Amino acid sequence: MTTSSTGAATAQEIEQELSCHLEKRTKRSWAPEEDLFASGALSSLFAMELVVYLEKAFGVMIGGPDLRMENFRTVRAMSSMVLRLGGDAEEGGDA
Amino acid sequence: MSAGRVAPSPQVPVKCLVWDLDNTLWQGILLEDETVTLPEAVLTTIRALDARGILQSVASKNDHETAWEQLHALGVAEFFVLPEIGWGVKSASVRRIAEQLGFAHSTIAFIDDQPAERAEVAFHLPDVRCYPAEQATRLSGLPEFTPATTTVDSQQRRRLYQAGFERAAERASFAGPDEDFLRSLELVLCVARASGAELSRVEELTLRTSQMNATGVHYPDAELRRLLTDPAHEVLVATLADRFGPHGAVGVLLVHKHREMWHLKLLATSCRVVSFGVGTVIVNWLVDQASRAGVHLVADFRPTDRNRIMEVAYRFAGFGEEECACHLVPADASPGVLRLHLTPAPRPAPTTMLVEAPDLAEREGMQPP
Numbered sequence: 001m002t003t004s005s006t007g008a009a010t011a012q013e014i015e016q017e018l019s020c021h022l023e024k025r026t027k028r029s030w031a032p033e034e035d036l037f038a039s040g041a042l043s044s045l046f047a048m049e050l051v052v053y054l055e056k057a058f059g060v061m062i063g064g065p066d067l068r069m070e071n072f073r074t075v076r077a078m079s080s081m082v083l084r085l086g087g088d089a090e091e092g093g094d095a
Numbered sequence: 096m097s098a099g100r101v102a103p104s105p106q107v108p109v110k111c112l113v114w115d116l117d118n119t120l121w122q123g124i125l126l127e128d129e130t131v132t133l134p135e136a137v138l139t140t141i142r143a144l145d146a147r148g149i150l151q152s153v154a155s156k157n158d159h160e161t162a163w164e165q166l167h168a169l170g171v172a173e174f175f176v177l178p179e180i181g182w183g184v185k186s187a188s189v190r191r192i193a194e195q196l197g198f199a200h201s202t203i204a205f206i207d208d209q210p211a212e213r214a215e216v217a218f219h220l221p222d223v224r225c226y227p228a229e230q231a232t233r234l235s236g237l238p239e240f241t242p243a244t245t246t247v248d249s250q251q252r253r254r255l256y257q258a259g260f261e262r263a264a265e266r267a268s269f270a271g272p273d274e275d276f277l278r279s280l281e282l283v284l285c286v287a288r289a290s291g292a293e294l295s296r297v298e299e300l301t302l303r304t305s306q307m308n309a310t311g312v313h314y315p316d317a318e319l320r321r322l323l324t325d326p327a328h329e330v331l332v333a334t335l336a337d338r339f340g341p342h343g344a345v346g347v348l349l350v351h352k353h354r355e356m357w358h359l360k361l362l363a364t365s366c367r368v369v370s371f372g373v374g375t376v377i378v379n380w381l382v383d384q385a386s387r388a389g390v391h392l393v394a395d396f397r398p399t400d401r402n403r404i405m406e407v408a409y410r411f412a413g414f415g416e417e418e419c420a421c422h423l424v425p426a427d428a429s430p431g432v433l434r435l436h437l438t439p440a441p442r443p444a445p446t447t448m449l450v451e452a453p454d455l456a457e458r459e460g461m462q463p464p
Contacts, residue, residue, distance in 0.1 A: 047370075047411050048404040067410035
């Protein structure tokens with residue numbers, strides 16, 4: 001897992017790490033504004049994995065009201081949410 | 096996963112028993128003695144637990160190939176899933192078995208003749224119940240090894256899991272995206288109004304499915320049976336099949352139909368089929384049905400440390416905590432139960448499976464005004 005050496009992660013760093021993770025997980029690449037759930041085929045397990053991944057990788061807690069598909073629909077939406085929740089790539093790790 | 100662990104009680108049914116081999120399953124030490132023997136009484140136990148739908152596995156310090164061949168020679172290899180035979184610590188073996196099965200540690204039992212091995216497992220996995228080898232032939236008489244019901248599904252549970260591992264192996268070797276893999280399975284999800292015969296399958300599912308039981312409320316057979324004949328309630332059972340064969344009953348829904356709102360009181364899906372997205376497919380199907388019927392949906396949800404995935408399924412489907420007059424219709428929620436609300440819109444059919452289901456709106460006319 002890559003971590004930022006400068007502390008607070010930028011939107012770009014978050015998007016980069018996120019895209020990399022998604023590509024590994026789904027075996028295809030995703031543009032920042034591309035709709036992950038457009039086909040309706042991604043399962044709640046995949047959604048759950050995304051939630052857990054974001055919380056671990058960026059040290060955020062995603063509470064009930066934020067668990068909306070809108071917040072996870074694209075790489076950009078997830079990155080905005082992580083920034084809003086005070087995400088910090090320094091906290092990344094498999095703790 | 097958060098803390099708040101509760102010591103397993105005899106009421107928690109054992110879903111998988113992990114056997115030690117030397118001087119536990121068989122008499123003798125494979126790498127030291129010339130022959131080992133399988134006592135008739137142990138074989139009887141193995142068969143009895145298997146018929147009850149309790150899975151069995153192996154955690155043994157042995158040479159893998161030699162021990163597995165011996166299990167074949169004794170004619171019992173087919174009874175064991177995910178055997179862990181090697182030289183690692185047993186707590187790690189048991190942990191891996193639980194993980195691959197998707198079972199909570201509190202539903203795993205471990206039997207070994209060596210007190211030190213039991214202590215090692217108990218130290219690292221305090222929720223796993225450990226039994227000395229002398230108890231092997233008495234296990235089938237213990238309440239935790241005596242499920243309340245045994246059904247068609249429990250009798251073939253081991254084979255369902257074995258087919259599941261074949262699928263998983265195929266999935267691991269599949270190069271394309273998961274979605275394409277799911278389509279290649281030719282999944283058919285059938286949602287049907289439960290009949291009397293299916294109710295024991297349902298009861299077992301609500302009792303066994305801790306991970307995906309959204310409300311955490313167990314509905315006993317008698318209660319569901321009563322609701323079967325109540326025109327205002329829908330008791331639905333979901334079964335899944337694919338080109339490898341049946342998965343059996345994988346989900347249950349209990350919906351209370353009010354005039355302007357449907358109240359989803361219970362939704363439980365088997366953890367075996369989580370990766371197929373069955374929970375999401377069922378939720379979206381119900382949302383679409385509610386949309387056709389012109390009613391709002393309210394779903395009960397009691398967060399636990401194991402069912403967050405169900406909250407994700409609800410919330411991603413659009414359920415939220417917004418206020419709506421229709422919340423007032425059902426009686427007060429029990430403590431700790433969230434009432435999630437959704438104003439339904441039509442949903443497209445899933446692209447990964449075929450859904451065969453009744454039209455729930457049809458029964459509208461039977462309801463009292």
